[in-house]
Amino acid sequence: MKLPEKGQDWPAIKAKLESRGAGDAKWRDGKTAVYVFNAGEDVERVQKEAYTAFMSENGLGPLAFPSLAQMEKDVISMALGLLHGPEGATGAMTSGGTDSITMAVKTARDYARSQGRAREQANIILPQSAHLAFDKAAHLMDIEVRRIPLKTYGSFEADPAAMGEAVDQDTIMMVGSAPNFPHGIIDPIEELGRLAQEKGVWLHVDACVGGYFAPFARMNGEPVPPFDFEVPGVMSMSADLHKYGYAAKGASTVLFRSEDLYSFMPFDFAGWSGAPMKTPTLAGTRPGGAISAAWAVMNYLGVEGYRRLQGKVCETRKRLETGLDRLGFQVVGKPVLGLIAFHHPDLHSFALYGEIYRRGWFTSVTKQPPSLHLMLSPKHADVVDAYLADLEAACEAVRSGEAGSKPKVEARYS
Secondary structure (H helix, E strand, O other): OOOOOOOOOHHHHHHHHHHHHHHOOOHHHOOEOOOOOOOOHHHHHHHHHHHHHOOOOEOOOOOOOHHHHHHHHHHHHHHHHHOOOOOOOEEEEEOOHHHHHHHHHHHHHHHHHHOOOOOOOOEEEEEOOOOOHHHHHHHHHOOEEEEEOOOOOOOOOOOHHHHHHHOOOOEEEEEEEOOOOOOOOOOOHHHHHHHHHHHOOOEEEEOOOOOOOHHHHHHOOOOOOOOOOOOOOEEEEEEEOOOOOOOOOOOEEEEEOOHHHHOOOOEEEOOOOOOOEEEOOOOOOOEHHHHHHHHHHHHHHHHHHHHHHHHHHHHHHHHHHHHHHHOOOEEOOOOOOOEEEEEEOOEOHHHHHHHHHHOOOEOEEEOOOOEEEEEOOHHHHHOHHHHHHHHHHHHHHHHHOOOOOOOOOOOOOO
């Protein structure tokens, strides 16, 4: 496509946009269980109006836009209030989970260097189920990644003992997930916290999925174990607002136990021809709309709204588990939030994925073990029975040989 010689009017462009989107995943209908977190039309309206109100403003300039600076401070304060941030805890908003994780790794590395450690070759210790964003961050910073197998008895949790054995003088960070993305399982953060303190190692909790879900699930009586700053060994956390915080993309938070730890994150530079610049995160320009939309949605929902939405998700997961048991599926581990992975002992998961995709469902898969994978939203309460009916039909198609052995579409998390 070349830039047109003459511009087109908005109605024509709008029609083309709508046409181009016609083949996209139908997430508003509830048939998508990855990428989008559908909390309803009212929340979507708040997202859009709050985003567009500040879409031209730049969060890089707190002197020019003190409104955004204050909204970001408010968001971080609300986040720390939910996640047991101690006195002096702080953080910043980022563009997403990968950004938050990258900044946490960078901060831990620079902190370790300030202590005279890991000056030549740093390493981080991850459970096998930890998000691949840690590998991306490590690649950018030339950090060694040590992925440790999960516990062997089927809980799909991180193995603190094995992780501890991998720690050495160059380890800058250990990681636990709350929950992990592949299985929706919360790692034993209390055990990891004690280990981190014994070893003198930074512990990061990746709560990109659960940070704005687990506190409300716990309030609703779900068996959520300690996973945040109430565990003394936790030094930093990542938590995405555009997932179960139901904010507009891209909005995440990276949080630190203290101002002293946080001080190793910002980039502060004066050695060029322009004015000195200090940026808190990787980005220079910081879209104002992402900040204002997060602030607006959090204030719109409040504790009551989040409890209602997260309660609906948990109830949907339980309905799904009942249906899956009836169909002979096995759930991976014991998820307690909104992610779930499951497989059938007699049917190939990827063949089932192809069949469920053919029936209009855009979902995901997990490789270890081969499983179907869902990220549930409140909207899925309306369609869970329809999904189970289509899944049953998919099982029959695979059993009868009507379905191919491989999906007709590549299953990727990308």
